[in-house]
Amino acid sequence: MQGYRIDPTVLREYDIRGVVGEKPEGNLGPGDARAIGRSFATLVRAEGGGKVVVGRDGRLSSPMLEAALVEGLTASGVDVVRIGISSSPMLYFAELSAEDVQGGIQITGSHNPADQNGFKMVMAGRPFYGAAIQRLGELAAAGEWSRGAGRIEDRSVIDAYVEGMLGALADLPADRLAALKIGWDAGNGAAGPVLERLTARLPGEHHLLHTDVDGTFPNHHPDPSEEANLADLRALVAAKKLDFGVAFDGDADRIGVIDGQGRALAGDQLLLIYAEDVLRKNPGARVIADVKASRVLFDRVAVLGGVPDMWKAGHALIKSRMKQTGAVLAGEMTGHMFFADDYHGFDDAFYAALRLIAATLRLDRSVAEFHDAMPQLVSTPELRFAVGESRKFAAIEEVRGRLAEAGAEVVAVDGVRVTTADGWWLLRASNTQAMLVARAESETPEGLARLVGEIDRQLAASGLSR
Template identity: 40%
Template sequence: MQINKEIFRAYDIRGNSLKDLTEEVAYKIGFGFAEMTIMKDNDKICVGLDGRLSSPNLCKALELGLTNAGAEIINIGVVPTPVLYFADKHFTPAGSIMVTGSHNPRDDNGFKILQKGKPFFGDQIQELLTKILDNYSNTTPASPYVISAKAGIHNIQSKYLKRILDGININPKLKVAWDCGNGATGDIVEELKKHLSNKNIIIHSKIDGNFPSHHPDPTNPANLQELIKVVKEQNCDLGIAFDGDGDRIGIISSSGKILFGDQILCIFAEDILKENPNATIIVDVKVSQFIVAKIKSYGGHPIIWRTGHPFIKSKMLETKALLAGEMSGHIFFADKYFGFDDAIYAALRFLDLLSRSSKTLDEIIEDVPKSYSTPEIKIFVPSELKLQIIKEIKAKSLEEKIEFNDIDGVRVNTAHGWWLLRSSNTESIIVARAESDSKNGLEEIITIINKYLEKYGLLINY
């Protein structure tokens, strides 16, 4: 069979489950990964899956490939991605794989992978692709895909809940609305509610891969409108939303204000730096320059780094950073936690922070830097063109003697703001972001971006 190489991306494997990431491909990925990973003294691979419609069959095919290559499966069932990360810490298997499409469109799916406790990405994913193409691209197991008898089902959720609640103290008077978006966080949040006050309201907790309420992506304001309505109508102190696999968080204030991921990071940074002065904090390339400056004013040492959970985690380990965050709502804690992105734990930390504060969330937001900025603007382009476009924009910037940060795309500081163009690692899009200290300044920066994009018939409007 023909394998679409485009689904083997920078930090995970992701593609359309109807045509590219099929059960046959999942089997080969499982077989190849097991051959690369298992050892004589550790043949265990931990596997979890989200609630997408294609996830059960992809998981079965993946596990058959793993077991046929000699692995013993630790199956933890339908869970959010952070629970898979926790299980990897708990069981210490040779590797772990999460079957999830995260925030991607409904028919997409993918694999987030760990090997020996660390992210499996970049050259490792390309090595896996090469192994599949060179050795068994034409081999197909007998259908149907059936989980091997070697698979063991393990319930890790109670241990996970105990860990994330450890050290958390939440004011029982806080009234919170939670939106699970019919994603994989539903069961966990319902169980979590038993440990919290009766003032918690949960919507869309039933796991349903059709996503009947709205798409589970809290970075899109359209997906937060129902939560905003609930927060206002029920007089909640705040609202919390998750993406489909529970590694991205969105937060709403009592007045309905949406906090972007970098604003959430800024609030956490101030809190952590009180106990850990001069701590290193990793921010992704999309984070506000004004928030980077604010973190410095708190006494922190911010480092701008590549977008993507494996890049952030690796940089945290290298620099011993205590906190990291992305514009997209991934928050990583290493001060009192494991250093992986866990939106459920981040939610509890945020509630703990609010419980210790004399201010309301709206009052806390007043201290976060104000600017005129765009959200993440997604420009849809074919996968084969997005990298070429960014490469040519870099070359043009060099030709014009413009200083820029190319750690991940092109990020340019201007006299009154900054702008970014980067290729997404998970979708066929180019991401644009711009920020200025004035409305006119933002319009000028958007005009600059469009001058680069018009050559390709692309424009951004905001």
């Protein structure tokens, strides 16, 4: 069989992601999408499946990639259910809720720039990542694809998806829900259609921004982890005197929140609010956070009677850890939030917004009051600096070796997180880009400076710098 070479740099740890266009500027196109479809269908059929659901975000390149992907899937003998423009969590819902579906692929560039796109995948309700993604490339290179003639159908799942989320508010008094005033910013991403339907079903006062799906992102880039992208939402919260505001990334699996005083909450701060609510109903439950989260979170989860679990960054890795350990709640600094107590366990920014509403009412505190009560440590932002793909993991191993020789206190589940008298610092290799990522946290600015100095010394010892 004739094979097809997929650029290995687009086959990431927990998704496929690249620049759309012809080489050398681009590394992801319709040929890649077709090959990915053929390889994925081959794996689905090997597990006894025969139908895959496909969704896409609003990027300009998504229809082209969808057409090629579907062509590849059907050519390898699986039927395809197209759900049209959708968020990633809506795709996950469609894959889990349909008994006749055994896999799912979302075409999305997530929070990346408009010229990029990619694929997020699930199979039989499980995250599809790591070696499984590499296997797609291997099958393509060898041309080891199944053959067939799959059929295509279009199916709408948006109403069932919205209906399924509303259970998050079912036990709350209607009058208290009606008193809430909330702002929402879809960022011109795939969140828009769901957001319009969802807020139409909610009591209270709701103000919506940028719900038109537009792959050029004319108002701001849809990445709520960047403060600059929250300016419109912050202005709306102030102008309308809202209780809080919610922002979404391009495929609505990441949430950003502005409190009533205009302050952005970090992912670990948001997770702490959820943990207080969830642990009241689930005493002793495990709560997972990625290695970039504040020690305040891990300490507070323990005080609340939960089991804190520090784990690797990455949505697929977190979901896999939840299934492995039975954790009911997890979150990442990037705004991915996962609920498995009364929900499906995947990252869903819409559902996370509803659970934030529920937490404020059940615990009788505003988002701003939660924010005020949190210890105020000093920390760096996430520091990212370019290091080649072939060098980044080797550099981390060198740092790990030196720290072991020095007898440092290290957590090594994802890079190295080092605790000292000043606080902690982290250095890890990005799974999605040719970069190293660093962060540090301390009780004082002076301590933070010393921690950053330690990061710089370790980098210098490996011939690198920020």
